[in-house]
Amino acid sequence: MDRGTVFVVGAGPAGLFAARKIASAGYQVVIFNRDVKPGGLAEYGIYPEKHHMKQGLRKQFTKILEMPNVTYFGNAPVRETGVLRVGDLRQWNPLALVFAVGAQGTKKLGMPGEDARGVYSAKDYVFYYNQLPPFASQDFSSGRRVAIVGMGNVMVDIARWLLVDMPGEKPEEVTVVARRGPFEVKFDEKEFDHIEMFLDRQVFQEELRRVDERIRACNQDISQVPEKIFPWLNKPATAPGNRRLSFRFLTSPVAIEPDANGRISKLKVVENNLVLEGDTTKAKATDKTTLLDFDTLIFAIGDVADPTVGIPYAKGGYVTNPDTVEPDRAAYEVFDAQAGKVLEGHYVVGWARKASEGLVGKARFDAEHGVDFVLKYLESAAKKLSATPEQIARELARHTDSLVAKQDVALLTLAEEAKARAANRPAFKFSTNQEMLAAIQKEKEGSRAIPKAAA
Ligand SMILES: Cc1cc2nc3c(=O)[nH]c(=O)nc-3n(C[C@H](O)[C@H](O)[C@H](O)COP(=O)(O)OP(=O)(O)OC[C@H]3O[C@@H](n4cnc5c(N)ncnc54)[C@H](O)[C@@H]3O)c2cc1C
Structure with missing residues (x-):
């Protein structure tokens, strides 16, 4: 069943659990993620020694990405001034856009000397x-x-x-x-x-x-x-x-x-x-x-939302619908204060909605609760013919040669696991995008080099 396409921006816990719920309802989901790897703070925030917890979350995230109606574009930040802008996303005609970009802005106290080294x-x-x-x-x-x-x-x-x-x-x-x-x-x-x-x-x-x-x-x-x-x-x-x-x-x-x-x-x-x-x-x-x-x-005083994403922003957060009649739903709807109306079909979930609020379980709950309202909206929203994941990939490839697909994430996992085994460590991570992209390329070449009979 293909009911149309929803875009999710951000592949931390909120974005991924949102994607799962939307995909399970029969929609195509296309995820755009700033980082090469999915996971957000579950991958890059949770304490490095919490291997068990991180591994458990990775397994859940892998399963979500494996869903046939979920497409992943890693290394694809959405920015006001970048290669990929919210306006580009809209041109591809999604039924709805769910922003799950976390809290990537830095809270400044505005005191003298704040920019000192250290x-x-x-x-x-x-x-x-x-x-x-x-x-x-x-x-x-x-x-x-x-x-x-x-x-x-x-x-x-x-x-x-x-x-x-x-x-x-x-x-x-x-x-x-x-x-x-x-x-x-x-x-x-x-x-x-x-x-x-x-x-x-x-x-x-x-x-x-x-x-x-x-x-x-x-x-x-x-x-x-x-x-x-x-x-x-x-x-x-x-x-x-x-x-x-x-x-x-x-x-x-x-x-x-x-x-x-x-x-x-x-x-x-x-x-x-x-x-x-x-x-x-x-x-x-x-x-x-x-x-x-x-x-x-x-x-360590908490963070704020990133003002450069390209959706309405004020006082450290994305602007949501101030409506008091249905405040629960309104709190997830992106609001254009200048026009005085909701940006139809635009939603915000997880730490993007409430910066630095709670653990993974809370971000997941918030995303899944927000998706209830997205799905309700989709029931009555006008049908649209969205760009296919292949068309989007072709369009993006004109601007960047370093997009990461979900198959690439799987190859990167294999490469990092091999490195961890070789070093007898519980985990290994490449620390630059270049290294990650090179490892993906090497894995691709390696799998091509295996003779068919042995593969
Ligand atoms: C130091 C620290 C330790 C923590 N430890 C724990 C713990 O032990 N246990 C626990 O349960 N929780 C822990 N948490 C909380 C947990 O990490 C968060 O609850 C959860 O990750 C929030 O999920 P999120 O998806 O909303 O945001 P994030 O995890 O921040 O994910 C945001 C995603 O959006 C992407 N993104 C950002 N900007 C853009 C953009 N412009 N375009 C496209 N993509 C974008 C990022 O690449 C990322 O993938 C910790 C948090 C921190 C900061």
């Missing part, structure tokens, strides 16, 4: 250590004293990388800088288990005493921190003494001072008070500032 966004940094091109080949050097701003699971992943798995010389001191206090940590206990052995218990207790009076203003009691938030405090640290993890609470960065080489050397911070607003605590800046010594600073 200052990174967590997204770029995790892309780097998960080997996503081009980040994998860029300078993400860290020094001896690293600050990570934020208290979520991404902070824990980055601290874990720096203290445990990073090859070469590791930092001596990783400091978590947080605008609120110990009761507002956002990470999961089982994630922190990977780094608790580095937590300097004595320094942590001193820090609790430093902020005691200010958090007491919100009826928080530091004596409950070990019991309620940091159970690890009840046992000694076991990590080698030359690497330690500490926290600096009620602290917000306000400026970065670079050294003579343009690398961060000091972070100016402001001390915060903690205030209660309704049920939630808020950080309120005082006028007291302090200079802290750091040679590396990583912002």
Whole structure:
């Protein structure tokens, strides 16, 4: 049954699970993905050592790509100013467009010195250590004293990388800088288990005493921190003494001072008070500032949507229908505020809709829920004759010779698995597009070279 074609932009968990649901309803699905490989942050964000989880997700993604009515174009970013624009997609006449491009924009605080060397966004940094091109080949050097701003699971992943798995010389001191206090940590206990052995218990207790009076203003009691938030405090640290993890609470960065080489050397911070607003605590800046010594600073404060994709964008996100009659459906519909109407047939799902919100399961739920509205729309939408995947491939091939099809992804997987086996490692990744494309080519030539009888 061919009911027409829907385009999905982005092949992270949201895009792939959306594609599966649309394809299962009998539509052709054509996916355009920026990266060579599918998977998005499941491939390039989730911690490298979580092999089991990554492998499980890859298997599910492979099955989705194997669906006969799903076409994949990797290495095909959709950008306002690129080879492939939203306008091009529309010319191919899809019944609907589902944007699942994740949150690829960087949240900037707009403070002086933000562009100094050694200052990174967590997204770029995790892309780097998960080997996503081009980040994998860029300078993400860290020094001896690293600050990570934020208290979520991404902070824990980055601290874990720096203290445990990073090859070469590791930092001596990783400091978590947080605008609120110990009761507002956002990470999961089982994630922190990977780094608790580095937590300097004595320094942590001193820090609790430093902020005691200010958090007491919100009826928080530091004596409950070990019991309620940091159970690890009840046992000694076991990590080698030359690497330690500490926290600096009620602290917000306000400026970065670079050294003579343009690398961060000091972070100016402001001390915060903690205030209660309704049920939630808020950080309120005082006028007291302090200079802290750091040679590396990583912002793990969440991301925003990428403004360059070419769909309506405002305040860090794609604009969705403000309609309050059916807010659930409206929240997935892309809205043209200038024209004052919905961009018909354009939808946004996953982290593209709500940046940095939740784990893979949540992105999947969001995508599948969004697709319910897409499918409903398609029931009454005008029928259209869309370009076929072959026509699209031919058109794209006029502009680029490095498109990646789903068969190519399978060949790349074979090449990377062979490399992993040869190196006796659980996984291997090529870290440039050139290497990936060359490996695909080599696999193609290899399979052509096998005599028919042996194949
Ligand atoms: C550091 C980190 C660690 C995490 N660890 C875990 C974990 O352990 N467990 C867990 O369940 N979840 C984890 N998550 C969360 C999980 O990765 C996300 O919930 C999920 O990946 C979001 O899916 P998404 O498809 O919306 O976005 P993404 O995964 O970001 O996928 C976006 C896709 O869109 C593509 N794209 C981007 N721009 C364009 C464009 N212009 N044109 C075409 N394609 C484009 C990208 O190539 C990518 O394939 C982690 C997230 C981070 C940041």
